[in-house]
Amino acid sequence: SFFLRHHCPHKSTRIYDTGGQPCLMTEYDDKYLQYGNVPPPQSLKPKEEYQAHHGRMEGITTFKSDYLPYDVVNRPLRVQEEYKPKPGEIDLGTTYRRDYNPHKIQPVTLVRPLERKHIKGGKIDTIPTYQDDYRSWEVQRREPNKLEHTYHPPTEKFGNSTTFQDDFVPRELNPRQSFKPPGVAKRSDVPFDGVTNHRSSYIAHQLEPKFVRPKEEYKPSSQPFEDLTTHRNDFKGLLGEFTKSCKPEYIKVGSNAHFDGCTEFRDRFQPWSVSLPEARKIRDYVPPTGNMDLHSTSHLDYVPHVICPVAPIRPVSYGRRSNVPFQGNTTMKEDFQAWASCRQEIIRRHQEIPKPTGKFDGLTTFKSHYIPHEIIPVQSFKPLRVVVPSSAHFEDGTMYRTEYTPKKQEICPANYPSPPGYVFVNTDSRGHKFFRRVTPEINTFSQSNGNHIPKEVAVAS
Numbered sequence: 388s389f390f391l392r393h394h395c396p397h398k399s400t401r402i403y404d405t406g407g408q409p410c411l412m413t414e415y416d417d418k419y420l421q422y423g424n425v426p427p428p429q430s431l432k433p434k435e436e437y438q439a440h441h442g443r444m445e446g447i448t449t450f451k452s453d454y455l456p457y458d459v460v461n462r463p464l465r466v467q468e469e470y471k472p473k474p475g476e477i478d479l480g481t482t483y484r485r486d487y488n489p490h491k492i493q494p495v496t497l498v499r500p501l502e503r504k505h506i507k508g509g510k511i512d513t514i515p516t517y518q519d520d521y522r523s524w525e526v527q528r529r530e531p532n533k534l535e536h537t538y539h540p541p542t543e544k545f546g547n548s549t550t551f552q553d554d555f556v557p558r559e560l561n562p563r564q565s566f567k568p569p570g571v572a573k574r575s576d577v578p579f580d581g582v583t584n585h586r587s588s589y590i591a592h593q594l595e596p597k598f599v600r601p602k603e604e605y606k607p608s609s610q611p612f613e614d615l616t617t618h619r620n621d622f623k624g625l626l627g628e629f630t631k632s633c634k635p636e637y638i639k640v641g642s643n644a645h646f647d648g649c650t651e652f653r654d655r656f657q658p659w660s661v662s663l664p665e666a667r668k669i670r671d672y673v674p675p676t677g678n679m680d681l682h683s684t685s686h687l688d689y690v691p692h693v694i695c696p697v698a699p700i701r702p703v704s705y706g707r708r709s710n711v712p713f714q715g716n717t718t719m720k721e722d723f724q725a726w727a728s729c730r731q732e733i734i735r736r737h738q739e740i741p742k743p744t745g746k747f748d749g750l751t752t753f754k755s756h757y758i759p760h761e762i763i764p765v766q767s768f769k770p771l772r773v774v775v776p777s778s779a780h781f782e783d784g785t786m787y788r789t790e791y792t793p794k795k796q797e798i799c800p801a802n803y804p805s806p807p808g809y810v811f812v813n814t815d816s817r818g819h820k821f822f823r824r825v826t827p828e829i830n831t832f833s834q835s836n837g838n839h840i841p842k843e844v845a846v847a848s
Contacts, residue, residue, distance in 0.1 A: 433633035
């Protein structure tokens with residue numbers, strides 16, 4: 388590798404010479420001569436250009452060849468008829484406007500009386516009834532009636548028996564007798580009867596031979612197979628040119644001049660002789676001569692003082708010593724003596740079932756009682772899936788067809804403004820009209836203001 392040092396063109400450093408041109412000579416130009424014109428290596432990257440195909444394109448597709456164009460005729464437009472208003476006036480009357488009578492309504496008068504404020508300028512000097520009736524009285528403190536109770540220890544000795552100890556009598560525990568039956572299987576001496584209702588009542592019938600459909604033989608077609616497809620029919624293999632490579636030809640970049648192995652790095656960085664660092668010798672420890680003076684300013688300047696110990700404030704306790712031996716007996720030790728107690732043993736029941744001895748016999752009641760019988764397969768009574776043709780006429784008559792009688796649909800009388808066969812009675816506060824039948828049976832129905840919804844009401848005559 389080459390290390391090339393750059394030198395900028397510098398001007399003259401003379402003080403008074405300011406009109407001269409800058410000097411373009413550098414140390415690099417002097418030492419490193421310029422070689423012949425060596426072109427830079429050519430780039431192998433292909434150019435970003437659109438490469439058009441020079442061959443002729445056949446614009447026929449399977450869609451164009453199979454689907455022929457047809458003449459499309461536009462649908463005729465429908466001429467909109469001219470709007471002609473109907474003669475006459477629109478009847479905007481409703482049942483609400485016809486039945487409702489407007490009434491004049493006056494504003495409601497307030498029942499609440501007017502608030503009257505009595506204002507006086509004088510000062511009020513009165514005594515309230517609470518202050519006049521309830522006056523403070525001098526209350527004296529009551530003296531406590533608690534009786535002074537002084538504890539007097541009992542003079543008699545405390546008995547160590549309690550009511551539980553006096554009343555309870557220890558009894559011997561007798562385990563209850565178990566009434567649970569023993570879990571031992573009882574063997575029967577009667578032989579096993581394997582006869583069932585199915586085996587005794589079933590009668591075997593002979594089956595008809597099963598219908599087998601004959602297998603159809605494959606008959607190949609005598610016509611040749613047409614394996615021609617639209618792709619094979621329409622596609623024609625045309626010879627084309629191979630794709631040309633965009634990679635440029637490889638040209639070796641070289642020079643016939645002799646290469647000088649001198650570089651700026653080799654000229655400037657010369658090997659220097661390196662010496663080892665000097666090792667510093669450690670001096671040996673030499674103890675000082677003479678005795679060490681251990682006196683300090685505190686030892687020399689400090690004057691000791693005589694200090695008396697601080698007298699305690701606690702009063703002196705004058706203990707009384709006696710040669711009488713200490714009596715450590717108490718009522719607790721005298722009344723409650725330690726008794727020898729033993730832990731009660733666990734009461735265990737005696738084993739009623741003795742443990743078996745000898746070799747285990749693996750015979751069970753099922754193995755000992757079971758008698759193997761010959762198995763006869765059950766015959767299937769499922770009918771065969773065979774369509775039985777019949778020449779008799781199919782009876783498609785049903786109860787609905789025989790018993791159904793068509794009835795005439797009646798129109799609701801509420802749809803009429805004045806229903807036939809009814810007489811107007813009155814109108815209620817909600818705007819419902821009530822009608823009465825002409826027949827002796829009286830049934831009324833209501834007619835709504837806008838929707839004419841029938842409503843049957845039972846009215847006494």
